[in-house]
Amino acid sequence: MTPPVYTLDVSQAKFTEGKVNGSITGTNFVPDSVRLEKLAGAYMLDFRQGAGATPDRGLRVYLRLTGTNTPAGQSWTVSPEMKGTPVSQVVKVWKTDPKFAAQQKSFTTGFALKLELGQMTESNTVSGKIFAALPDKEQSVIAGVFHTTTTTNGGPNAMQPAQTPQVQMSPEFQKRYGTQR
Numbered sequence: 001m002t003p004p005v006y007t008l009d010v011s012q013a014k015f016t017e018g019k020v021n022g023s024i025t026g027t028n029f030v031p032d033s034v035r036l037e038k039l040a041g042a043y044m045l046d047f048r049q050g051a052g053a054t055p056d057r058g059l060r061v062y063l064r065l066t067g068t069n070t071p072a073g074q075s076w077t078v079s080p081e082m083k084g085t086p087v088s089q090v091v092k093v094w095k096t097d098p099k100f101a102a103q104q105k106s107f108t109t110g111f112a113l114k115l116e117l118g119q120m121t122e123s124n125t126v127s128g129k130i131f132a133a134l135p136d137k138e139q140s141v142i143a144g145v146f147h148t149t150t151t152t153n154g155g156p157n158a159m160q161p162a163q164t165p166q167v168q169m170s171p172e173f174q175k176r177y178g179t180q181r
Contacts, residue, residue, distance in 0.1 A: 001030070004143030008112045008133055010079045015114065015129040015143055020047060022142035024057040025094040031058070034148040036071065036117075036126055042088065043071050045115075045130075047142065050095075054102040058093035059132060059142055061115065072120040078113040080135065087113055090132060092140055110135035124150045 001018035021030045031047040043063045050056030063071050064086050078087050090113065091106045111134050118127040131143040 001144065004131065004133075004141045006133055006139040006141040008080050008110075008135060010077055010112045010114060013112055013114050013131040013133065013143075015116075015131055015145070018144055020130060020142055020144035020146045022140070022144075023138070024049075024059060024092055024140050024142070025136070026138040026140075027057060027094070029057050029059075029142060031146070034146045036148045036150045038150075045071075045128075045148065047130075047146070054095070055093055056095050056098065056102075058102075059140075060091040060093065061113070061130075061132065062088045062091070064088045070120070071117050072126050073117065075116040076113065078111065080110045080112055083109055087115075090134065092134060092136070105136065107134055107136075120150070126150065 001021045002016040004016055004022050005014065007013055019030065020034070021028070023029055029049055031049050032051070033048050035046045035048070037044045037046065041064065043065065045061040045063065047059045048055035049058060065071060076085070076087055078085050089106050089108045090111050091104055093102050093104050095102045111132065114131040116129045120126050125147055127145070127147050129145050132141065134140040
């Protein structure tokens with residue numbers, strides 16, 4: 001892994017060739033997982049380090065796409081002065097203490113981002129490259145190559161949310177908790 005060089009000048013921003021890594025709020029960052037999730041009206045690319053419901057450190061990139069577009073096979077370059085881009089925000093997540101809840105800071109402008117996503121495979125994975133630098137005092141930056149799984153199903157042309165399995169409840173449970181329909 002090659003550590004990224006912090007810059008807010010996207011013309012100087014470089015993808016590193018190794019696995020995504022960098023620094024979030026002054027602490028070394030190497031994601032344990034990368035997910036691409038479809039949300040209401042957007043997609044979220046989520047880089048997470050640490051186990052549990054909330055990461056110890058992370059970076060989330062929110063993509064707003066028009067129509068039926070999917071993020072697969074697309075690329076974005078966002079400079080600090082740009083507004084109204086398909087990248088609606090970048091959010092850094094960090095914990096000051098493992099016992100405490102994670103903190104978040106959202107950036108809607110001022111950040112530098114280069115992002116390239118490949119085509120989705122039949123197994124719902126997408127390869128990509130990222131460079132992201134945030135305008136925070138700690139000079140948070142990540143860069144590198146990643147492979148992401150998605151919460152989508154149906155192959156490379158279908159980016160639909162994963163289906164939630166239906167749980168069967170016993171009649172006694174339904175009667176006791178008032179879940180009868």
